[in-house]
Amino acid sequence: MYITVAGLLGALLGSFLNVVISRGPRAWGLVETNGKPSGLALPPSQCEACGHRLGPLDLIPVLSFIALRGRCRYCSAPIGARHVIVELLGAAIVATAVAIHGISMAAALLALVWLILLALSVIDWETGFLPDALTLPLLGGGIVASAMGYAQPLFFSLAGAAIGGGSLWLIGFLYKRFRGREGMGGGDVKLLGAAGAWLGPLALPYIALIASFGGLLYVGLMTWQSGMQTTLSTELRFGPFLAGATAIAMILPMPA
Numbered sequence: 174m175y176i177t178v179a180g181l182l183g184a185l186l187g188s189f190l191n192v193v194i195s196r197g198p199r200a201w202g203l204v205e206t207n208g209k210p211s212g213l214a215l216p217p218s219q220c221e222a223c224g225h226r227l228g229p230l231d232l233i234p235v236l237s238f239i240a241l242r243g244r245c246r247y248c249s250a251p252i253g254a255r256h257v258i259v260e261l262l263g264a265a266i267v268a269t270a271v272a273i274h275g276i277s278m279a280a281a282l283l284a285l286v287w288l289i290l291l292a293l294s295v296i297d298w299e300t301g302f303l304p305d306a307l308t309l310p311l312l313g314g315g316i317v318a319s320a321m322g323y324a325q326p327l328f329f330s331l332a333g334a335a336i337g338g339g340s341l342w343l344i345g346f347l348y349k350r351f352r353g354r355e356g357m358g359g360g361d362v363k364l365l366g367a368a369g370a371w372l373g374p375l376a377l378p379y380i381a382l383i384a385s386f387g388g389l390l391y392v393g394l395m396t397w398q399s400g401m402q403t404t405l406s407t408e409l410r411f412g413p414f415l416a417g418a419t420a421i422a423m424i425l426p427m428p429a
């Protein structure tokens with residue numbers, strides 16, 4: 174029962190996450206607004222294609238998408254599968270967090286971290302940016318949660334943030350030095366710093382391993398699918414893999 178309610182709450186949070194994912198990059202000046210809404214709260218939800226204001230019947234998570242067959246009620250423009258996927262993942266995230274930790278602060282924090290990681294993944298996937306407006310609060314939140322007795326001992330949290338961010342920064346610095354081009358975005362540095370703040374330095378090798386394995390698997394699949402046409406210099410957006418690995422590490426038993 175609790176878990177069902179948690180899932181419904183998660184679907185609503187996923188619906189809000191879709192607004193953040195669509196409008197955030199415009200609100201934070203990362204992409205052109207092109208006249209589209211950029212406020213996170215205002216104007217109220219509207220179709221991204223025709224601008225028609227959406228009513229309550231258009232905004233029921235998952236169900237509206239199915240009932241409208243994935244199209245805007247007013248202009249028939251496709252809504253995009255991302256919306257329903259994020260709503261379903263939102264539901265899965267909150268339900269899983271409550272299933273693991275019950276109704277508790279630990280569940281709320283786990284769900285919050287997972288939801289932010291989900292938003293970061295999709296935004297990076299769609300725009301190539303990991304916004305400071307999400308990575309920095311995630312990093313700071315890990316340190317604050319640790320200081321309050323959640324997550325890690327405070328020293329571990331600080332060391333994790335410094336080592337996570339610092340190691341990736343160094344790799345990016347050396348890559349740029351020797352290959353003469355940007356290999357790692359600053360957003361990745363802050364994201365691994367945030368992972369370290371929540372999970373401590375000992376989790377970082379596992380996160381790096383899982384993320385790299387995921388990235389390699391993805392590149393392999395893409396190369397295979399395109400008939401070996403993909404060159405390795407094709408820019409790989411690493412954020413979703415880093416965020417995914419961090420999400421997994423949040424519930425992996427870590428050696429201490």
Ligand SMILES: [Zn+2]
Nearest residue numbers: 220223245248
């Ligand atoms: Zn429309």
